[in-house]
Amino acid sequence: MSAILDGSAAFAPVPDDPRTTQTLHDALGIDDPIDDDLSLVISTSGTTGTPKGAQHTPHSLTASAGATATRLGxxxxxxxxxxxxxxxxxxVLLRALASGYTPTVLDVTGGFDPDAFAGALEALDGPRRYTSLVPTQLIKVLDSPxxxxxxxTADALLVGGAATPVPLLRRSIDAGLPIVRTYGMSETxxxxxxDGVPLDGxxxxxxxxxxxxxxxxxLSGPMIAHxxxxxxxxxxxxxxxxxxxxDLGRVDDDGVLSIVGRADEAISSGGLTIVPQVVETAILDDPAVAECAVVGLPDDRLGEKVVAFVVPSGTGGIDAERIRAAVTERLDRYAAPREVIELTELPLRGPGKVDRRALRAGYSS
Structure with missing residues (x-):
């Protein structure tokens, strides 16, 4: 692993799944020659098409690790x-190695166990102690005292891989967790x-x-892929x-970035454009909703109709009319979901991101 940082070898990490590994092998040209200055090809977790491999040098990776350490203290x-x-x-591994430490690895191949996570974190050495989770893991942590x-007791918890719902963020802050919301991707x-503020550089x-x-x-900076x-x-x-x-976003007068959605996930309904994540934010204010994903499904009259998939929080029953009314009040009637579908869990892809393509494929008639 240290070879990625010193440039003595080039790697392309792949999962244990043979089928996915073969797909990445073919798409990324694994085993084919590579430029001497490159040390890492990391696949993207895009929703469609052939996987892409972001190319990094030791410089881009150490720049990222250094800027992260500076921001976190x-x-x-x-x-x-x-x-x-x-x-x-x-x-996570490279940041630890770049700082001169040996990271602790929790086996999550059989799923995320919050008790095992707690034990590993309690045993983690170092002058400062960091970890990173995706929102679905954070929910399980908060359910475990x-x-x-x-x-x-950690110095920082990075949460990324998917947008952190505002209710989950509030719950984490109320629990005293040192949460830091991150935005980035393989290409960065x-x-x-x-927390909306760019790292140094x-x-x-x-x-x-x-x-x-x-x-x-x-985005630009020294950690951008080649x-x-x-x-x-x-x-x-x-x-x-x-x-x-x-991604679609805005920067406020204080230079803080807010991501409002993705250009390729926008819903076109009746000639109007709807950003799913904006609708999700309104729905997640309902205490009965733990998780939510909004997608556009085919509709003969509108082109696409807004559909909300929700996972109940267990604190009350899901009320579709209440959800529609909340979205109408916050946004407008055109953004309110035509259907509200309950699920026990949302399908995921990559590092904790909602698989909207799977939802569209599974519920398009």
């Missing part, structure tokens, strides 16, 4: 509770914006902004030193 050791073939998990108490060597630009200031997020493996002309890297994301 200094170097320290890390506990890995994520899959290491995704950038969020891999960076022991895990919550253990995590309260993991999180490069913490990172610049945020909003392109093609609406009158409300919402537009495409463009393009995609075997795709030198990809438009996301058309501007040198910059990465053109698929």
């Amino acid at each position: 200094g170097p320290g050791n890390w506990l890995l509770a994520l899959a290491p073939h995704h950038v969020a998990g891999l960076q 022991r895990a919550t108490a253990a995590l309260r 060597a993991g999180g490069c914006v913490y 990172v610049t945020i630009r909003i392109d093609d902004a609406t009158p409300e200031g919402i537009g495409r997020v463009i 393009g995609y493996r075997n795709r030198p002309d990809h438009p996301a890297f058309a501007e040198p030193g910059c990465f053109r994301t698929d």
Whole structure:
């Protein structure tokens, strides 16, 4: 693993699943020659198409690790509770090694066990102690008094991989957890914006902004990948030193970035554009809703109809009319879900992200 940081070898992490491994092997050209200055090809967790591999050098990875340590208050050791073939998990390992520590690895192949997580965190050494989770894991931690108490003693908890719902964030803060929301992706060597504020050296630009200031997020900085493996002309890297994301966001007067959705997930209903994440925020204010995903499903009249998939919190019954009324009041009638469907859990892909494609495929008639 240290070879990734010193550049003595190049790696492309893959999961244990043979089928996925073969797909990545073919798509990323694993075992084919690679430029001498590259030490890592990390696959993206995109929703469609052939997987892409973000190419990193030791410099981009150490720049990310150094900027993270600076923001969090200094170097320290890390506990890995994520899959290491995704950038969020891999960076947990690399940050620890870059700081001179041996990270602790929690086996999550059989699922995330909050008690095992608590034990590993309690045993973690180092002058500062860090870990990273996805929102679904954080929910399990908060349901475990022991895990919550253990995590309260950590110096920082990075939460990324998926948007952290506001009710979950509030619950974490109320529990005294040292939560830090992160934004980033494989192409930026993991999180490069913490709690809406870019790390040292990172610049945020909003392109093609609406009158409300919402537009495409463009990122630049020393941790930006050197393009995609075997795709030198990809438009996301058309501007040198910059990465053109698929995210829509705004930057307020204090320079704080808010992500409002993805350009490729916007719903077109009756000629109007609806950002799913904005609707989800309104729905998640309902105490009966623990998790929510909003997607557009085919509709003969509207083109797409807004559908909300919700996971109950157990504190009360799901009331579809109440949910529609809340969205109508917060946003407008056109954004209110035509259907509200209860699920025991949301399908996930990658490092804890909701698999909207699976929801569309499973419920499109």
